Amino acid sequence: AQTVTQSQPEMSVQEAETVTLSCTYDTSESDYYLFWYKQPPSRQMILVIRQEAYKQQNATENRFSVNFQKAAKSFSLKISDSQLGDAAMYFCAYRKGGSEKLVFGKGTKLTVNP
């Protein structure tokens, strides 16, 4: 079974600084997708960024970028120029190609200090 591990239960960053959240996953599949979702307190989960395993180029969405290391099965999220609104739980998720199930990690709580 595929598993997703987020080894940092909590992280903090100063406003305007950069922070990296870690995620590793375990799979024997070659076709899969990886996601980072953000869940602000008492609000719905929203997609931050996604990566297809077959793409070598790391995905980027404005201040959010990933470091996808396929051989190491690592998928970290970098948040640049952190803003107060970035404070949230961040979940790493995996989906096997052809499957409908997302497998989530336990999450990392990000605090942004002014």
Place this chain on the structure above:
Amino acid sequence: DTGVSQDPRHKITKRGQNVTFRCDPISEHNRLYWYRQTLGQGPEFLTYFQNEAQLEKSRLLSDRFSAERPKGSFSTLEIQRTEQGDSAMYLCAYRDRGFGANVLTFGAGSRLTVL
């Protein structure tokens, strides 16, 4: 606008009671999903529908749980004889092609507290 409305947002019930949650996608989406999120954990897949057909169910979905999507639009998730371990956030999601293929968009969730 989450794209999906969930009701009720919070339900408090006593152990042994039945509860039902409803998920209404704002627009038509042929695939609809239910996830459960317990405190301190990431969401876990429960089941999904393609139109009105329930195509996959997790082993987490015990006999006390049933989900329906009668006309391929809204969906309901019923829990019978609730237990304290059922306390969780129940999330509905639909498949969104906005970012490209195969991205899930989640609703705000229905929080269940079983006393």
